[in-house]
Amino acid sequence: MTAGSQPCPSSNQSHTISNQSVFDTIVIGSGIGGLVTATQLAAKGASVLVLESYIIPGGSSGYFEREGYRFDVGASMIFGFGTEGTTNLLTRALEAVNVSLETIPDPVQIHYHLPGDLELKVHREYENFLQELTAHFPEQGQGIRKFYDECWKVFNCLNAMDLLSLEELGYLTRVFFQHPLACLGLVKYLPQNVGDIARKYISDLKLLKFIDMECYCWSVVPADKTPMINAGMVFSDRHYGGINYPVGGVGKIAQKLVEGLEKAGGQILYKARVGKILVEKGKAVGVQLVNGKEYRAKRIVSNATRWDTFEKFLPADQMPAAERKWQQRYQKSPGFLSLHLGVKADVLPPGTECHHIVLEDWENMEDAEGTIFVSIPTLLDPNLAPEGYHVFHTFTPSWMEDWQGLSPRQYENKKEEAAGCLIERLETIFPGLDAGLDYMEVGTPRSHRRFLNRMDGTYGPIPNRKLMGLLGMPFNRTAIPGLYCVGDSTFPGQGLNAVAFSGFACAHRIAVDLGF
Numbered sequence: 001m002t003a004g005s006q007p008c009p010s011s012n013q014s015h016t017i018s019n020q021s022v023f024d025t026i027v028i029g030s031g032i033g034g035l036v037t038a039t040q041l042a043a044k045g046a047s048v049l050v051l052e053s054y055i056i057p058g059g060s061s062g063y064f065e066r067e068g069y070r071f072d073v074g075a076s077m078i079f080g081f082g083t084e085g086t087t088n089l090l091t092r093a094l095e096a097v098n099v100s101l102e103t104i105p106d107p108v109q110i111h112y113h114l115p116g117d118l119e120l121k122v123h124r125e126y127e128n129f130l131q132e133l134t135a136h137f138p139e140q141g142q143g144i145r146k147f148y149d150e151c152w153k154v155f156n157c158l159n160a161m162d163l164l165s166l167e168e169l170g171y172l173t174r175v176f177f178q179h180p181l182a183c184l185g186l187v188k189y190l191p192q193n194v195g196d197i198a199r200k201y202i203s204d205l206k207l208l209k210f211i212d213m214e215c216y217c218w219s220v221v222p223a224d225k226t227p228m229i230n231a232g233m234v235f236s237d238r239h240y241g242g243i244n245y246p247v248g249g250v251g252k253i254a255q256k257l258v259e260g261l262e263k264a265g266g267q268i269l270y271k272a273r274v275g276k277i278l279v280e281k282g283k284a285v286g287v288q289l290v291n292g293k294e295y296r297a298k299r300i301v302s303n304a305t306r307w308d309t310f311e312k313f314l315p316a317d318q319m320p321a322a323e324r325k326w327q328q329r330y331q332k333s334p335g336f337l338s339l340h341l342g343v344k345a346d347v348l349p350p351g352t353e354c355h356h357i358v359l360e361d362w363e364n365m366e367d368a369e370g371t372i373f374v375s376i377p378t379l380l381d382p383n384l385a386p387e388g389y390h391v392f393h394t395f396t397p398s399w400m401e402d403w404q405g406l407s408p409r410q411y412e413n414k415k416e417e418a419a420g421c422l423i424e425r426l427e428t429i430f431p432g433l434d435a436g437l438d439y440m441e442v443g444t445p446r447s448h449r450r451f452l453n454r455m456d457g458t459y460g461p462i463p464n465r466k467l468m469g470l471l472g473m474p475f476n477r478t479a480i481p482g483l484y485c486v487g488d489s490t491f492p493g494q495g496l497n498a499v500a501f502s503g504f505a506c507a508h509r510i511a512v513d514l515g516f
């Protein structure tokens with residue numbers, strides 16, 4: 001979304017908030033992490049108020065409409081909509097508040113276009129994927145199978161048990177007695193990263209680069225810094241529950257959760273920007289909006305990033321030691337330069353897949369504007385664009401620093417130039433893209449900061465050195481009594497299914513704390 005353009009109006013305008021003096025819980029932000037916390041608590045009978053600064057719910061999983069196109073703001077490759085097991089957390093979150101969403105299965109997770117003619121597709125069918133990858137690295141066939149089979153071990157442990165708060169002793173004891181082997185399996189993998197495990201089985205350097213890319217394209221760090229638990233989820237669930245796109249666009253997930261929240265008695269207020277968390281006698285007791293209005297609750301949950309929570313909502317100079325430590329271990333990932341395009345349908349040859357990753361030189365994988373991501377959701381749900389056209393969302397990592405200190409004219413020119421470069425590079429995969437353009441909206445980390453309130457427009461936290469898997473990622477409670485965090489700056493990190501887990505865990509911990 002252009003930083004200068006007006007957001008589209010929503011039918012869900014501000015609601016009147018019931019005159020309750022103290023809510024059980026206030027949730028700051030209606031990203032998927034915040035909404036799952038809110039719906040879980042409302043379903044248990046808690047009184048919940050969600051305060052969202054924007055005009056619609058969803059945060060990075062929101063949408064906007066322009067000239068007949070419906071664009072996903074950020075998230076587009078959706079895990080968690082499976083029908084079986086326990087890891088289908090988006091399906092479960094909707095069910096908990098008696099709503100549901102129709103989804104369309106995506107037969108291929110990603111079509112990779114990588115250096116050295118490494119062209120391959122990650123098929124929904126596991127064996128087809130292994131076969132296609134092995135055809136590129138015939139000598140490494142056994143290693144490939146052993147590596148991905150080890151990822152399944154992690155997934156099978158997770159998919160055997162209810163997924164709730166790891167900060168709650170009652171749950172941990174119960175789950176350990178019910179599934180001792182699965183728990184021990186997870187304990188083993190929690191401190192591990194993908195790179196070490198991949199190198200046990202794989203020696204070919206180009207194949208190891210491919211594993212780096214398999215991690216980078218969702219964790220924005222290479223295999224050595226990517227936690228094995230998360231890779232177990234991503235590399236297996238794509239073949240188990242699969243990647244499924246919600247009919248009507250990604251924005252529908254948040255809209256449905258809000259519908260469920262309200263049915264369960266919870267409330268949401270839009271255009272309600274929190275400026276401050278109120279702390280009395282060392283305990284979080286409420287929030288103050290930037291317009292001065294105050295709301296109070298027994299528990300406060302922040303779905304904003306940890307940087308926003310502890311540097312903006314609370315005095316930065318009184319940051320708890322645990323948060324300072326976290327900031328030494330994790331840094332902000334880059335944001336994205338995003339092009340939301342409307343494209344003539346004949347640009348895409350028959351058989352084009354929905355998601356693509358493009359990289360011309362391995363050296364550039366982690367660089368700003370190195371790896372290119374493409375999502376074309378109209379290949380699954382054609383109703384998101386006018387007839388004869390496609391929605392084409394392409395994005396590439398980009399740092400806030402590169403977009404600061406520019407005059408409005410310089411900013412617009414830089415965006416145009418960057419968009420031109422991206423389109424030119426994509427012409428090799430989609431010839432005729434430039435000529436087929438019908439609509440273009442360019443977003444930068446500044447747009448993400450403005451519309452999503454994410455500090456520096458970041459995609460989320462990344463380890464700033466090799467850490468011990470997921471061990472360094474905080475759960476939901478914070479050093480301030482009564483204050484919890486949820487979303488991608490809590491365990492287990494980025495990803496809609498990951499933040500949904502964070503929401504389940506946060507709501508469970510609060511429900512126990514409040515005696516629900």
Ligand SMILES: NC(=O)c1ccc[n+]([C@@H]2O[C@H](COP(=O)([O-])OP(=O)(O)OC[C@H]3O[C@@H](n4cnc5c(N)ncnc54)[C@H](O)[C@@H]3O)[C@@H](O)[C@H]2O)c1
Nearest residue numbers: 029031032033053059060074075274453487488494495496
């Ligand atoms: N950021 C991206 O570009 C991007 C792209 C793809 C996927 N994703 C995914 O999106 C997910 C993020 O989910 P999440 O739940 O952690 O958070 P989120 O960033 O999606 O949602 C946070 C919400 O809090 C609101 N908010 C922030 N500050 C506020 C304030 N002061 N007052 C009121 N509301 C405020 C924001 O408007 C937003 O709706 C991650 O899984 C990530 O992987 C993000």
Ligand SMILES: CC(C)=CCC/C(C)=C/C=C/C(C)=C/C=C/C(C)=C/C=C/C=C(C)/C=C/C=C(C)/C=C/C=C(\C)CCC=C(C)C
Nearest residue numbers: 176183186218230233355356373374375492494495498501
């Ligand atoms: C008791 C005892 C002894 C012990 C205990 C142990 C235990 C129980 C443990 C447990 C653990 C757990 C539960 C864990 C959990 C985890 C989880 C849930 C995880 C999840 C994850 C997920 C993820 C990571 C996801 C992700 C995704 C993503 C990020 C995506 C993205 C995408 C994008 C960016 C796009 C791309 C592309 C294109 C467009 C092409």
